[in-house]
Amino acid sequence: MAPRSLPFEAVWASFKTEPATAIFLLGFAVVFGFLFVYPSHKHIENNKVYDLGGYPLLSAWLFFAKRYDFMRGTFKRTGQNMFRFRVLQHHVVAISGEEGRKVFFSEKSFNPEEGYKILGGPAPRPRDINISSVEESNGPFIRHVLNLFRKDRMMDIIPHLMEDINRRMDDWGKNGEMNPFKEMHALVFQMTVRMGTCPELANNEQATNRLSELFLLHEQAASPISLMLPWLPGFSSKKAAATKALFDFLSPYVDLRRRSSVQSSDSIDMLIADGYDDPTVIAYTLGIIFAGVINTGMSVCWTIVHLADNPEWKEKVTLEVKSLLLNHGSSSDLIHRRFSIVPLNVWEEQMPVLDAVIKEIIRLTVSGAALRRNIGGDILIAQKTIRGGDFLAYSLGDTHFDDQIYSEPLSFNPARFLQGREDKNGVSFPFLGWGAGRHPCAGMRAAKLEIKVAIALFLSKFEYELVDASGKYPKSLPQPDRNDIQNAKPLGEECYLKFGRVENVG
Numbered sequence: 001m002a003p004r005s006l007p008f009e010a011v012w013a014s015f016k017t018e019p020a021t022a023i024f025l026l027g028f029a030v031v032f033g034f035l036f037v038y039p040s041h042k043h044i045e046n047n048k049v050y051d052l053g054g055y056p057l058l059s060a061w062l063f064f065a066k067r068y069d070f071m072r073g074t075f076k077r078t079g080q081n082m083f084r085f086r087v088l089q090h091h092v093v094a095i096s097g098e099e100g101r102k103v104f105f106s107e108k109s110f111n112p113e114e115g116y117k118i119l120g121g122p123a124p125r126p127r128d129i130n131i132s133s134v135e136e137s138n139g140p141f142i143r144h145v146l147n148l149f150r151k152d153r154m155m156d157i158i159p160h161l162m163e164d165i166n167r168r169m170d171d172w173g174k175n176g177e178m179n180p181f182k183e184m185h186a187l188v189f190q191m192t193v194r195m196g197t198c199p200e201l202a203n204n205e206q207a208t209n210r211l212s213e214l215f216l217l218h219e220q221a222a223s224p225i226s227l228m229l230p231w232l233p234g235f236s237s238k239k240a241a242a243t244k245a246l247f248d249f250l251s252p253y254v255d256l257r258r259r260s261s262v263q264s265s266d267s268i269d270m271l272i273a274d275g276y277d278d279p280t281v282i283a284y285t286l287g288i289i290f291a292g293v294i295n296t297g298m299s300v301c302w303t304i305v306h307l308a309d310n311p312e313w314k315e316k317v318t319l320e321v322k323s324l325l326l327n328h329g330s331s332s333d334l335i336h337r338r339f340s341i342v343p344l345n346v347w348e349e350q351m352p353v354l355d356a357v358i359k360e361i362i363r364l365t366v367s368g369a370a371l372r373r374n375i376g377g378d379i380l381i382a383q384k385t386i387r388g389g390d391f392l393a394y395s396l397g398d399t400h401f402d403d404q405i406y407s408e409p410l411s412f413n414p415a416r417f418l419q420g421r422e423d424k425n426g427v428s429f430p431f432l433g434w435g436a437g438r439h440p441c442a443g444m445r446a447a448k449l450e451i452k453v454a455i456a457l458f459l460s461k462f463e464y465e466l467v468d469a470s471g472k473y474p475k476s477l478p479q480p481d482r483n484d485i486q487n488a489k490p491l492g493e494e495c496y497l498k499f500g501r502v503e504n505v506g
């Protein structure tokens with residue numbers, strides 16, 4: 001029996017007239033769905049993907065709320081390299097191991113747009129507020145992102161990024177304590193707004209902070225329940241209201257830029273010049289901020305945390321950063337102005353230590369799952385059939401914590417990524433942190449630059465140490481919550497940075 005046959009229409013109708021009855025009906029429907037719909041049975045046949053069986057509501061819940069634990073735990077428990085489960089009416093195949101990874105990231109029929117559309121995270125989407133004019137295909141969006149992050153444009157934006165983050169760091173004062181998952185994250189949000197919107201917004205700190213709050217409200221509204229049961233009244237309307245607030249917030253800025261007599265090369269102006277209508281300009285702008293903030297924000301925060309715990313690496317990165325300063329500007333110039341004149345190619349090619357640290361941080365913390373849908377016919381992977389229409393998920397942690405690829409995979413050891421030391425043993429796609437195969441990250445250049453400028457300026461302006469809520473060094477190094485794919489915040493207690501300004505830097 002399919003969920004469509006449950007009495008949802010009655011629930012919908014009665015919500016308007018009799019809320020109490022409706023709640024009863026809804027409760028009944030949920031329990032019914034939980035207990036009786038799709039109580040499929042486990043089975044293993046040689047050419048079939050292992051079917052988890054069980055109840056679609058439970059697997060959907062685990063998939064949306066505890067994705068990392070669910071996938072890793074199930075592979076461990078079953079000893080399989082693939083398993084099938086249901087997210088409501090959709091069939092999802094989780095894949096593990098090298099053979100599956102090779103096909104997952106290379107197969108043309110495995111389509112990310114379709115995968116993320118249904119199973120993806122809580123990105124603000126135009127169709128949540130009934131805007132259907134926006135192109136659903138990712139192609140034009142990705143072309144815009146690649147164009148936006150061209151070398152010449154990034155070169156021009158570096159001084160603006162440095163001014164932005166310097167101003168925000170100065171607001172912290174000369175010394176104190178702060179939560180890096182809030183304050184460092186705010187720096188990344190500011191830089192993303194600078195690169196992905198227009199100066200009228202990026203120059204306005206209050207407005208930028210308000211936009212950040214609206215994203216947070218959207219993230220809270222897009223709870224696992226709203227993703228699992230998008231038709232459920234209350235949850236879906238909250239998400240729609242949060243999406244609408246984001247659209248309404250950006251709309252005047254698009255209008256302002258459309259009416260301007262001078263066209264700039266900023267993102268919103270580029271989209272207008274390319275002939276996009278307002279909903280598309282807003283949708284793409286929200287897309288850039290959403291894609292831009294999540295992984296970049298968590299990477300900056302965790303870099304700072306790990307460097308605090310590893311003085312040897314902190315020292316190496318600090319020396320590399322100081323050598324940039326020694327070669328650019330004079331010691332009488334403000335530090336952030338000296339960084340502003342460091343050419344892009346120096347940031348990109350002459351920071352091997354920080355490059356290795358960033359790669360190691362991404363390996364350790366970015367642990368979501370890549371998603372696809374098979375939009376072609378049946379495909380064999382390791383003699384098992386992936387059916388046309390199946391959804392697919394590959395957890396990045398499957399590769400990044402594989403001790404056959406990375407020795408002591410849970411330890412922080414950037415040396416494994418230093419040039420000439422990378423030992424891939426001929427493994428296919430050993431690092432997935434920037435995507436792999438057909439769909440590499442379109443924002444990698446911008447993300448790396450943002451992380452580097454934030455770390456460079458922070459280490460040059462401040463001394464710091466990691467502390468817990470009581471102001472003492474934490475008993476153990478905080479660990480990221482790998483199920484928190486939006487923020488990878490520390491599990492358990494919050495951690496803080498005790499910082500003080502450094503007056504003399506080389």
Ligand code: HEM
Nearest residue numbers: 288291292295296299370371433434435439441442443447
């Ligand atoms: C540390 C920061 C970042 C990390 C670790 C990261 C990681 C990734 C990964 C792993 C993928 C592949 C997903 C898949 O195969 O399903 C991806 C794709 C993508 N990323 Fe990033 N990303 C980062 C920053 C950014 C930024 C700043 C943007 C800018 C808007 C961005 C835009 C995109 C886009 C548009 C795609 C889709 C590419 C495609 O489908 O062809 N990313 N990213």
